[in-house]
Amino acid sequence: MTTLTAAPAAFAATAPAPATVSTTRPAVRVLTGDRPTGRLHLGHYFGTLDNRVRLQARGADLFVVIADYQVLTDRDVADDLPGHVEELLLDYLAVGIDPERATIFTHSAIPALNQLLLPFLSLVSVGELRRNPTVKDEISHSRQASVSGLMFTYPVHQAADILFCKADVVPVGQDQLPHLEVTRTVARRFNNRYTEPGSPLFPEPEALLSAAPLLLGTDGAKMSKSRGNAIALAADADETARLLAGARTDIDRNITYDPQGRPEVSSLVLLAALCLDRDPVEVAHEIGSAGAAALKRLVTEAVNGFLAPIRARRAELARDRGYLRAVLRAGNERAGAVAEATLDEVRTAMNSRY
Template identity: 80%
Template sequence: MTTPDTLPAQTQTQTHADVAMAQRRSAELELRIQEAPGRFRVLTGDRPTGRLHLGHYFGTLQGRVRLQDAGVDTYVVVADYQVLTDRDVAQRLTEHVEDLVLDYLAAGIDPERSTIFTHSALPALNQLLLPFLSLVSVAELRRNPTVKDEIAHSRQASVSGLMFTYPVHQAADILFCKANLVPVGQDQLPHLEVTRTVARRFNDRYGQGGPVFPEPDALLSAAPLLLGTDGTKMSKSRGNAIALADTADETARLIKGAKTDAVRRITYDPAGRPEVSSLVLLAALCQDREPEEVAREIGDAGSAALKRTVTEAVNDRLAPLRSRRAQYAEDRAYVRKLVRAGNERANAVAEATLEEVRAAMGTRY
């Protein structure tokens, strides 16, 4: 199966051009957010497949809290239906949903200022999937590089039809609330382009009275890549991640076993020494310092000193977060209550959007 890494050269060139354009556009958007945050609505979220980890924290959670605190209208989807895209069953789903919300609250997502909701609780959102699918061809879905990559790395013997609809389902997530801004990594740009295509085609076909949907912009994350403790991509499913909910002792154990190299002097060289550099970067992020400074400070003390530094930095940074999480975890009824409240708010928005779609399509009987 072809993956994004083996795309034809022409396609790769276009992808690089798209990324460069998205980076320039993101810089412009950041300035506009500072000037008028109330003009933006963000849709972001996660699949509830396990507890969030440090990669999520520095890659997405901090950015969501920043946008929320800036005054951007923020919607956070707990994408429980999308768990089924590459899994036969959704085991322990209720527990995973609650754990995900606990991580959100601990990181600073405020349910009074951000709408936290679950996929499965919004019938109107999911009903949008049907007309949206009519606007996208099977060939376009097959060509989506992110879908190709997901299928290539799927743990199932066969892939369900839901996997192919994944990008269009995400379009429904984004467009139901008419989000005009979506924080994404570079690998998610093809998914967002599907959303923009769906919005444009719907408006062209049915928007005689004016556009129904915005064409949302990508807000590219500037967060650097953190490797897992085994030197590969940090992932919940690979068991190589430090979860936000891990204890200080669990964190120390994971970092102690992290992969490094045989060179004693610690340097920051992401290309030449990726494992060591990822640990240096993690300490720097936790301490709000430059990685080169952290590396110079450790110098010839070696990997053992590096791991001690990282352990202290991570545990110091996560201590208040873990404390908040533990407090929220004592009252799971409150967590369920705030999710229900978010579902009610999001449902009202979804119903209004679906009614507008019915009016535009002429399906109000």
């Protein structure tokens, strides 16, 4: 097993409050991760990253996949894949994911995980994949002239990511729930087809939604790396101020928190409240008739104050590229061993050991 050298001194995250996880088991295994398509943003932080760190602090066995295979259809990203993987890893470490307590790994380094895709694909139909709303959304924003088989089968590949380590819990945003349902379907069908009643091989993992599963971007649409409307965790204070100054609001000068009636204004209010750890209704009431300019000033101050320690840790970590490589080597070794053990169990269950 690769031994990690010590992290830079600035990397010393304070353990947050425990997450709420409904389980009677003494420990939970969690699988989560992202595609390396650019720096992570505030939507990622409040949607899933915060939950990952909370689960880690509680003692969960955390697996974090950097899904590099899932960006091969995007030429703009694949041309600098090592750089994007490194940026993603920096974001993980900066927010407090601890490689001594979590397993951070890449798709491409775990052959046994990817082998699970073949038997899992036999358990779902083409129609089920075509109807998946998250696949439809990814395809519509992919800028590709045609849809590759890799993109089309993405939900099943994600099922392999989750089931190779037999995860119990998956922290997700609201938009990822259809993918998780595919995973639950694959687990259930595999167990029904290949295992004895009462002795399932795979758990049916549960979703863990954050308090803010969806934040709007500066254009009023879903915050997304691909849409250029996001506040990156690594953005500096000036860039953050510029982006928020151009955020969409509405013509009503009185600031209220009304997510249904005033989604753009309410998303800004919520962002400030999350960064300040306050109630969004109270934040909106305090701004009152001061208008959108006052709201944007408050949000900018709140976001920059919240991100300041994360940015400092990230800058310190970026100075030691050897440490980043060691983190991935250690994570890949552990994930590879877990995947090999699961694949061996799958072969036994399918009676395909020769």
